[in-house]
Amino acid sequence: MSSRDKILAAVRASQPQLTELPQVNIPQSFDDLALRFTTVATAIGGKVYEINAIEEIKEIISGQFGEAPRIISSFSELGDIAEIDIQTSDPHALENVDLAILKAELGVAENAALWVPEENTMQRVLPFITQHLALVVSKNSLVPAMHQAYEIIGDRDYGYSAFIAGPSKTADIEQSLVLGAHGPRSMTVFILN
Amino acid sequence: MRVGLFIPCYVDQFYPNAAIATLQLLEKFGVDVVFPKKQTCCGQPMANSGFSHLSSECDELFVENFSEFDYIVCPSGSCVLHIKDHLHSAKSPDKAKAIRKKVFELVEFLTDILEIKELKAKFPFKVGIHQSCHGQRGLKLSQMSELVAPKFSKPETLLKMVDGLELINLTRVDECCGFGGTFCVAEEAVSSKMGKDRVADHIQNGAEYITGADLSCLMHMEGILKRQKSNVKVIHIAEILNADPNP
Amino acid sequence: MIKETSNKSKGKSPSGDSGADHATLSDIFNQDEPRVNWHDETLWFVRTKRDKAVNTIPEWELLRETASQIKHNVLSNLSAYLEQFEEKAIANGVQVHWAADAKEHNEIVHSILKKHSINRMVKSKSMLTEECHLNDYLSKNGVEVIDTDLGERIVQLADEPPSHIVLPCIHKKKEEIGDLFHIHLGTAAGEADPQVLTEAARQDLRSAFLTRRAALTGVNFAVAETGEIVVCTNEGNADMGVHLADVHIASMGIEKIIPERKHLGFFLRLLTRSATGQPITTYSSHFKKPRPGQEMHIILVDNGRSRQLGREDFRNSLKCIRCGACMNTCPVYRRSGGHSYHYAISGPIGAILAPNLDMKKYADLPFASTLCGSCSNVCPVKIDIHDQLYKWRQVLVKEGHVSPVKAAGMKGMAWMFSFPALFNIAGKSGRWFMKYFPFMVSNKLNPWYKEREMPAPPKESFREWYARREKNNRK
Numbered sequence: 041m042s043s044r045d046k047i048l049a050a051v052r053a054s055q056p057q058l059t060e061l062p063q064v065n066i067p068q069s070f071d072d073l074a075l076r077f078t079t080v081a082t083a084i085g086g087k088v089y090e091i092n093a094i095e096e097i098k099e100i101i102s103g104q105f106g107e108a109p110r111i112i113s114s115f116s117e118l119g120d121i122a123e124i125d126i127q128t129s130d131p132h133a134l135e136n137v138d139l140a141i142l143k144a145e146l147g148v149a150e151n152a153a154l155w156v157p158e159e160n161t162m163q164r165v166l167p168f169i170t171q172h173l174a175l176v177v178s179k180n181s182l183v184p185a186m187h188q189a190y191e192i193i194g195d196r197d198y199g200y201s202a203f204i205a206g207p208s209k210t211a212d213i214e215q216s217l218v219l220g221a222h223g224p225r226s227m228t229v230f231i232l233n
Numbered sequence: 234m235r236v237g238l239f240i241p242c243y244v245d246q247f248y249p250n251a252a253i254a255t256l257q258l259l260e261k262f263g264v265d266v267v268f269p270k271k272q273t274c275c276g277q278p279m280a281n282s283g284f285s286h287l288s289s290e291c292d293e294l295f296v297e298n299f300s301e302f303d304y305i306v307c308p309s310g311s312c313v314l315h316i317k318d319h320l321h322s323a324k325s326p327d328k329a330k331a332i333r334k335k336v337f338e339l340v341e342f343l344t345d346i347l348e349i350k351e352l353k354a355k356f357p358f359k360v361g362i363h364q365s366c367h368g369q370r371g372l373k374l375s376q377m378s379e380l381v382a383p384k385f386s387k388p389e390t391l392l393k394m395v396d397g398l399e400l401i402n403l404t405r406v407d408e409c410c411g412f413g414g415t416f417c418v419a420e421e422a423v424s425s426k427m428g429k430d431r432v433a434d435h436i437q438n439g440a441e442y443i444t445g446a447d448l449s450c451l452m453h454m455e456g457i458l459k460r461q462k463s464n465v466k467v468i469h470i471a472e473i474l475n476a477d478p479n480p
Numbered sequence: 481m482i483k484e485t486s487n488k489s490k491g492k493s494p495s496g497d498s499g500a501d502h503a504t505l506s507d508i509f510n511q512d513e514p515r516v517n518w519h520d521e522t523l524w525f526v527r528t529k530r531d532k533a534v535n536t537i538p539e540w541e542l543l544r545e546t547a548s549q550i551k552h553n554v555l556s557n558l559s560a561y562l563e564q565f566e567e568k569a570i571a572n573g574v575q576v577h578w579a580a581d582a583k584e585h586n587e588i589v590h591s592i593l594k595k596h597s598i599n600r601m602v603k604s605k606s607m608l609t610e611e612c613h614l615n616d617y618l619s620k621n622g623v624e625v626i627d628t629d630l631g632e633r634i635v636q637l638a639d640e641p642p643s644h645i646v647l648p649c650i651h652k653k654k655e656e657i658g659d660l661f662h663i664h665l666g667t668a669a670g671e672a673d674p675q676v677l678t679e680a681a682r683q684d685l686r687s688a689f690l691t692r693r694a695a696l697t698g699v700n701f702a703v704a705e706t707g708e709i710v711v712c713t714n715e716g717n718a719d720m721g722v723h724l725a726d727v728h729i730a731s732m733g734i735e736k737i738i739p740e741r742k743h744l745g746f747f748l749r750l751l752t753r754s755a756t757g758q759p760i761t762t763y764s765s766h767f768k769k770p771r772p773g774q775e776m777h778i779i780l781v782d783n784g785r786s787r788q789l790g791r792e793d794f795r796n797s798l799k800c801i802r803c804g805a806c807m808n809t810c811p812v813y814r815r816s817g818g819h820s821y822h823y824a825i826s827g828p829i830g831a832i833l834a835p836n837l838d839m840k841k842y843a844d845l846p847f848a849s850t851l852c853g854s855c856s857n858v859c860p861v862k863i864d865i866h867d868q869l870y871k872w873r874q875v876l877v878k879e880g881h882v883s884p885v886k887a888a889g890m891k892g893m894a895w896m897f898s899f900p901a902l903f904n905i906a907g908k909s910g911r912w913f914m915k916y917f918p919f920m921v922s923n924k925l926n927p928w929y930k931e932r933e934m935p936a937p938p939k940e941s942f943r944e945w946y947a948r949r950e951k952n953n954r955k
């Protein structure tokens with residue numbers, strides 16, 4: 041008998057009588073989502089800007105990420121400051137990226153998490169290996185809580201996707217919060233009106 | 234209303250004043266109180282040590298002693314919780330079941346059954362409440378700090394009726410004192426440390442007395458206070474509620 | 481560059497197989513009282529952050545109850561969910577393995593690495609691999625493992641196991657970490673600034689991420705409906721490892737299954753608020769298919785879980801989502817340290833999981849509690865932890881895993897309490913207490929007396945007073 045069959049047989053023999061899945065609707069208040077999102081995002085170490093056009097990003101970030109930073113973006117509007125196409129499939133080639141500016145599909149007001157599906161990452165490693173990350177989310181893509189986010193995500197197919205909330209961080213040394221553990225040292229969110 | 238007074242073994246032996254205050258307090262409110270003399274122990278020390286299978290004789294005895302009463306009242310949340318959760322009788326299962334429903338810790342009996350709205354007592358001291366875990370988390374004598382739920386405290390409600398009494402606030406409102414039955418000797422180091430920390434919280438916040446609804450915790454903290462030669466005293470809540478209104 | 485990575489045996493560690501029980505290890509931990517205070521305060525700080533976070537969610541208790549019910553459904557239908565998960569994962573291009581125990585799990589990991597001729601691997605946080613002692617096994621087989629979670633990296637460099645499932649090096653002071661980094665990462669002697677130390681680890685581990693071809697991750701949730709797994713980190717180390725590696729191995733206990741993707745909404749809301757008081761981890765990564773050219777493996781591990789599932793009183797322990805809230809709130813854990821539990825998972829949850837694996841070895845753990853109940857109240861999936869501790873005590877005694885001395889004393893006490901007349905005589909003489917309540921003897925051998933005074937015996941007991949009053953009333 042394979043381990044698979046052994047485990048399944050043991051589980052089948054041990055599991056209790058079937059209980060139903062709960063059907064629960066969690067009530068959510070729909071107050072000012074952008075305000076709530078901004079408050080939480082700031083509290084977890086992010087920066088938030090409201091913009092009316094992608095081009096405004098150039099001025100906001102100018103000078104913030106060092107001289108002649110390597111920037112990669114999926115926004116063609118940023119073609120003059122960023123690579124808008126990744127030439128190689130080797131993720132190691134992204135080792136020296138300073139800033140990635142990518143699109144998030146959803147923003148969750150309760151925890152400032154942004155849903156970045158695989159196609160928006162350009163390469164899976166990019167939102168992690170970059171020294172700094174900026175995500176753009178449209179204002180009408182903000183939802184109150186995780187339940188609404190998963191309602192929208194639904195049964196969409198993807199190979200990989202992630203919720204990203206704030207910069208990479210750790211508090212493993214005596215509970216002292218340090219931003220920039222292994223991933224981005226900073227997170228900038230642009231809420232697009 | 235006939236009430237059977239259930240006095241835990243160690244209270245009988247070491248803290249008779251708390252038992253006397255409980256009896257007198259109930260009598261003040263017109264309750265007919267009887268102390269069944271054949272009572273011994275609820276069996277909790279055995280059960281919490283993993284020996285619940287040995288406590289059946291204790292259980293039978295408890296049923297014999299207490300099934301005749303309308304209510305059973307006890308000045309110890311921990312013992313009450315044990316009876317509520319674990320009293321079983323092979324001889325008279327129905328009586329045991331009835332007892333599990335009619336056994337009350339003193340504070341909840343005063344607030345929920347007698348519905349006391351005022352009392353005549355004076356205790357002009359700064360008092361810290363020790364929320365004993367079994368009374369609080371088991372019997373729900375007060376809201377638990379872990380939950381997202383409205384705050385309440387039955388001991389506090391009663392103590393606020395006492396003339397001159399000033400309640401102090403604790404930094405950690407409901408941390409365990411570390412007694413834990415045989416834990417206090419089996420895990421001496423952690424138990425003592427928990428006791429010292431609990432006492433320190435009361436002292437730092439200005440308590441002159443530490444009170445509560447469970448003498449096992451108070452006994453533990455008293456042991457620490459005495460060793461530290463502290464002036465802070467422990468006192469069972471019944472003794473405060475039964476204090477002389479004109480001292 | 482990567483220096484010595486310390487894959488040595490963990491036998492010397494404070495929680496190694498020294499055979500010492502929780503009380504003994506706690507006693508040692510308590511010899512340095514200021515350090516106990518610091519440990520207690522640090523973890524209490526995490527508990528208060530948790531309180532603050534959960535109190536912003538009015539529906540918190542409803543979330544807990546719902547999550548608990550979802551997990552109950554999982555346990556009641558686990559075999560079907562596992563098959564569904566396997567089917568979907570295979571359809572996603574993932575290779576699925578089944579491991580009956582720790583040994584088989586370790587062998588599977590090794591065989592995958594061998595197939596690719598890989599002898600160096602990065603690993604993000606996985607308590608399961610701690611449970612299986614994977615690092616030791618791979619090390620003995622010539623494979624170097626680098627733990628990439630900062631806390632885990634620190635305890636790895638110190639040659640110790642984690643002392644907490646979420647905060648692996650919470651028992652270490654920054655100066656001690658500074659010393660370790662000075663030796664292993666070349667930071668300046670005496671440097672203890674968390675910012676500087678974290679940056680040093682970042683640089684060091686970045687080169688590891690860039691050079692390792694295999695990455696192992698744990699799994700927080702596995703969705704039966706879609707075959708995807710979700711991994712939660714704050715540091716981004718799981719993603720850095722996986723996206724730069726040719727081979728991704730994900731190890732999971734079979735209880736990590738949840739039925740549907742939408743249920744993640746409940747668990748992700750609960751997990752991090754309970755764990756650290758954050759609204760969510762920085763990264764909640766959903767891995768469904770390998771990236772083109774990459775291999776993805778999922779190992780489903782039983783290692784005693786199906787047996788625990790069959791224990792009616794204890795199966796709810798399998799609902800655990802490994803948030804660590806029960807440790808942060810536990811007044812005993814905070815004052816005894818994680819290593820005192822001498823098991824991969826410490827604290828209250830570890831104390832109800834460990835005896836399932838080895839009753840004899842872990843018989844002390846369910847007794848390492850005052851049964852205060854705070855653990856059950858913070859548990860995001862409402863595991864009745866303190867009730868299970870009580871129930872384990874009954875099982876362990878019946879199975880003969882409690883010392884005969886204690887058993888004899890308890891029998892004497894039970895016998896005594898069942899005879900009221902004897903109790904009265906004994907009580908009057910004051911002797912029975914001395915005999916049967918071991919903490920009531922004032923001598924230096926009595927553990928009670930070490931830091932606590934005895935209650936002063938009153939002139940008369942209550943029952944004597946009561947008898948006197950009755951007599952007077954009759955007159």
